[in-house]
Amino acid sequence: MLILPLAFALQQGIALPGPEPKRAPPPARPAATTTPPSGDTAGYWQQRADYAIVARLDEGAHAARATGTLTYVNRSPDTLREMYVHQYLNAFRPGSRWSAADAREGRVRFQHLPDSATGYERFTATPTFDGTPVAPVYPYAPDSTVARFALPRALAPGDSVIVRFAWEARPSAMVYRRQGRRGRHYDFAQWYPKVAVYDRGGWEQNPLVPAGELYGEFGTFDVTIVAANDQVLGATGVPVEGDPGWERARAFGPVVIRRDA
Numbered sequence: 001m002l003i004l005p006l007a008f009a010l011q012q013g014i015a016l017p018g019p020e021p022k023r024a025p026p027p028a029r030p031a032a033t034t035t036p037p038s039g040d041t042a043g044y045w046q047q048r049a050d051y052a053i054v055a056r057l058d059e060g061a062h063a064a065r066a067t068g069t070l071t072y073v074n075r076s077p078d079t080l081r082e083m084y085v086h087q088y089l090n091a092f093r094p095g096s097r098w099s100a101a102d103a104r105e106g107r108v109r110f111q112h113l114p115d116s117a118t119g120y121e122r123f124t125a126t127p128t129f130d131g132t133p134v135a136p137v138y139p140y141a142p143d144s145t146v147a148r149f150a151l152p153r154a155l156a157p158g159d160s161v162i163v164r165f166a167w168e169a170r171p172s173a174m175v176y177r178r179q180g181r182r183g184r185h186y187d188f189a190q191w192y193p194k195v196a197v198y199d200r201g202g203w204e205q206n207p208l209v210p211a212g213e214l215y216g217e218f219g220t221f222d223v224t225i226v227a228a229n230d231q232v233l234g235a236t237g238v239p240v241e242g243d244p245g246w247e248r249a250r251a252f253g254p255v256v257i258r259r260d261a
Contacts, residue, residue, distance in 0.1 A: 048073035049195050049219035056226040062181055063170035064188060064225075065124070070163040072155075076198060080155040083129075083163075084196035084205035085136070085147045088189075088214075089179060092119030092172040095142035097207040107210075110172060119172035119179060121191065128164045145207045146196070165193045184231070190214060 048071075055066035074080055091098040092110050099111035110118070126133040129152050136147035155161055169191040171179040179189040197204040197215050204215055225233060232245035 045075045047198050047217050049217040052222045054224045063168050065168050067166045073160045074155045083149045084203045086194040087121040088208050089119040089121040089169050090144040091208040097143045097209050101209050117173040121169040123167050125166040140207050143207050146205050
């Protein structure tokens with residue numbers, strides 16, 4: 001059975017059984033920032049961000065060295081002249097907004113870590129936008145969890161841009177919080193240059209702080225990770241090539257990978 005909303009049925013001229021009873025008007029909706037205040041989401045839009053990443057784990061440096069391509073499609077009604085990218089691992093070090101919040105509230109986690117134990121994510125080459133190099137600017141310095149790029153050309157509605165990144169990422173040691181490393185165990189959460197969300201509120205480029213959460217664009221991820229043969233990789237997504245090591249780490253039954261036709 002197909003159930004159509006009343007508004008859709010009326011627009012399509014579909015006869016509805018019987019007269020609609022009179023109803024009290026709905027209460028006023030609160031002001032909204034991500035959907036129209038009327039609640040009509042027919043004109044809803046969402047940006048598109050597709051990544052292709054190749055990363056190699058360097059256990060000697062406790063870091064991942066990676067290159068990646070972001071294909072970004074502007075589906076908004078706005079012309080964009082800038083882009084913001086999150087580098088979240090830079091929160092887990094002195095000087096970040098996260099560390100400052102900890103200090104104000106009497107917690108000690110990352111603000112006094114030595115350089116060898118901090119987390120970081122740094123570009124190893126100047127990113128390019130459709131082949132044009134653009135240097136990042138960090139508007140919340142000394143916090144470096146958010147990088148701003150001035151686009152070399154305006155990105156009109158429906159237009160796209162290809163961004164190429166090269167970077168190195170390392171989780172922090174001694175303190176685990178959404179990421180971390182201990183021995184040969186590495187948790188690389190949010191370890192890539194993650195484009196900020198652009199929605200009806202504009203660019204959502206907030207630095208990462210203890211009470212903050214993560215907000216991401218819709219897209220696909222094609223990720224190749226090169227690691228030692230005895231490492232076991234745990235990640236979201238579906239392995240399509242290579243051995244993530246699940247079988248030798250199995251504890252509760254066989255691993256089954258299903259691929260829909």
